[in-house]
Amino acid sequence: MTTDLSRLLWAGLAIVLWLLTLAMVTWNERRRRASESARATILATGQDAVLVAFASQTGLAEQLAWSTAEILSRAGTAARVANLGTLTAADLRASRRLLVVASTTGEGDAPDSLSGFVRRQMSARGDLSGLSYAVLALGDRSYNGFCGFGRALDGWLKDSGATALFERVEVNDGDPDSIRHWQRQLAALTGQAIEPDWTPAPFETWRLVERTHLNPGSPGGEAHLLSFEPIGSVATWAAGDIAEIALPDPAAPSREYSVASLPVDGRAEFIIRRLVRSDGSPGLASGWLTHDLVEGSEIGLRLRRNTAFHSPDASAPLILIGNGTGIAGLRAHWRARRDVRHGGTWLMFGERSSLHDAFLDEELQAAQAKGVLTRIDRTYSRAPSDGRYVQALITEQAERLNDWIVRGATILVCGSREGMSEGVDQALESLLGPERIEALREAGRYRRDVY
Numbered sequence: 001m002t003t004d005l006s007r008l009l010w011a012g013l014a015i016v017l018w019l020l021t022l023a024m025v026t027w028n029e030r031r032r033r034a035s036e037s038a039r040a041t042i043l044a045t046g047q048d049a050v051l052v053a054f055a056s057q058t059g060l061a062e063q064l065a066w067s068t069a070e071i072l073s074r075a076g077t078a079a080r081v082a083n084l085g086t087l088t089a090a091d092l093r094a095s096r097r098l099l100v101v102a103s104t105t106g107e108g109d110a111p112d113s114l115s116g117f118v119r120r121q122m123s124a125r126g127d128l129s130g131l132s133y134a135v136l137a138l139g140d141r142s143y144n145g146f147c148g149f150g151r152a153l154d155g156w157l158k159d160s161g162a163t164a165l166f167e168r169v170e171v172n173d174g175d176p177d178s179i180r181h182w183q184r185q186l187a188a189l190t191g192q193a194i195e196p197d198w199t200p201a202p203f204e205t206w207r208l209v210e211r212t213h214l215n216p217g218s219p220g221g222e223a224h225l226l227s228f229e230p231i232g233s234v235a236t237w238a239a240g241d242i243a244e245i246a247l248p249d250p251a252a253p254s255r256e257y258s259v260a261s262l263p264v265d266g267r268a269e270f271i272i273r274r275l276v277r278s279d280g281s282p283g284l285a286s287g288w289l290t291h292d293l294v295e296g297s298e299i300g301l302r303l304r305r306n307t308a309f310h311s312p313d314a315s316a317p318l319i320l321i322g323n324g325t326g327i328a329g330l331r332a333h334w335r336a337r338r339d340v341r342h343g344g345t346w347l348m349f350g351e352r353s354s355l356h357d358a359f360l361d362e363e364l365q366a367a368q369a370k371g372v373l374t375r376i377d378r379t380y381s382r383a384p385s386d387g388r389y390v391q392a393l394i395t396e397q398a399e400r401l402n403d404w405i406v407r408g409a410t411i412l413v414c415g416s417r418e419g420m421s422e423g424v425d426q427a428l429e430s431l432l433g434p435e436r437i438e439a440l441r442e443a444g445r446y447r448r449d450v451y
């Protein structure tokens with residue numbers, strides 16, 4: 001009798017938990033749809049709308065373009081938002097009023113999705129007389145080419161005969177004061193004073209529930225898989241998005257990591273390498289996250305939408321290429337295909353030692369057994385039997401890779417900028433030729449999250 005009662009209680013509890021999960025998933029989806037529809041409203045406004053264009057690599061410029069459009073709409077000035085990379089000089093001319101939020105990546109370079117725009121539109125002066133514009137340039141003073149792309153774009157617009165509404169505003173490392181200055185300047189368009197209200201999105205509280213050392217004994221730095229659960233908030237994000245984690249010292253800038261999981265997992269997961277400086281001391285953030293932060297502790301975390309690394313098509317073939325902790329950004333993408341009929345998902349991954357650095361091996365095997373991953377190729381640069389970097393696979397698998405691309409595959413690259421992503425770029429270019437690579441980039445079928 002007691003056993004029956006406890007069975008009944010457990011069953012009841014399971015049903016309640018199941019209902020709660022269902023409610024959370026539905027609420028999440030509603031929230032996502034509500035935010036999409038708010039964006040569509042701004043987009044739907046007509047021809048006279050101010051064009052707010054963004055050039056973004058990791059999502060901040062895109063986010064600021066949307067908040068700029070919202071400010072204009074609130075002040076009664078219609079606005080529409082677009083990726084500058086999808087526009088031509090003729091589109092800009094036709095818009096008559098243009099605001100651009102432009103970030104800089106690499107060494108003073110334009111974001112990836114702008115490469116076609118830079119080559120085709122910015123290589124010569126355009127005829128932009130009649131266009132009024134302003135530029136919000138995002139950058140970081142620790143790089144040599146501070147705001148390099150924003151400045152180049154401003155110069156090109158000016159040389160093409162466009163008239164600046166106000167001076168270019170430059171933002172160092174997301175500085176809120178500079179962003180509020182930009183907001184105030186928008187009065188030049190709305191004709192009414194604007195009370196600047198920019199504050200970065202608040203950090204939400206998450207709890208570290210699990211940390212796993214992925215590569216004990218590795219000749220490379222320790223890599224850890226960290227799992228966080230939200231406290232009191234329902235978080236939503238997509239594969240490719242980025243999280244900012246606040247450090248215990250409020251004066252220290254937060255750190256950005258690719259999210260390695262999806263909301264349905266109930267956890268935000270990250271793969272973090274413990275950095276060790278030449279004097280043997282650990283990196284401030286990576287040392288704290290991989291060792292000092294105790295399981296069960298709470299931290300501040302906020303998620304940022306990063307469409308530049310979203311997958312453009314949920315079912316088309318997908319080629320995931322990366323090294324080291326770059327497997328994090330790729331993992332969210334293959335997980336997004338767990339319940340999707342897809343045209344194949346191929347992972348190419350490079351690490352150092354086959355004995356110690358077969359990151360997530362069991363999970364990869366299980367994903368392959370279930371058909372979530374259709375093919376896995378790995379290289380180990382320090383294994384005597386191998387000695388190759390991941391880009392070697394592009395040449396080795398040239399024919400298959402070409403077939404996949406002909407079948408409509410998208411290529412997503414995540415991991416080290418130097419060495420890996422440059423090597424992959426060169427290997428792809430010698431295999432496909434510069435024009436096909438450029439065409440893939442412009443079609444959003446070659447995307448990178450590299451650091």
Ligand SMILES: Cc1cc2nc3c(=O)[nH]c(=O)nc-3n(C[C@H](O)[C@H](O)[C@H](O)COP(=O)(O)O)c2cc1C
Pocket residue numbers: 055056057058059060061062103104105106107108109111138139140141143144145146147148173174417450451
């Ligand atoms: C890999 C990498 C390279 C960067 N290179 C530069 C640079 O050369 N000049 C600069 O001013 N900022 C540079 N930045 C800083 C970004 O411009 C800055 O973080 C900006 O807010 C990013 O905006 P986004 O998220 O829209 O791409 C770089 C950032 C990263 C991650």
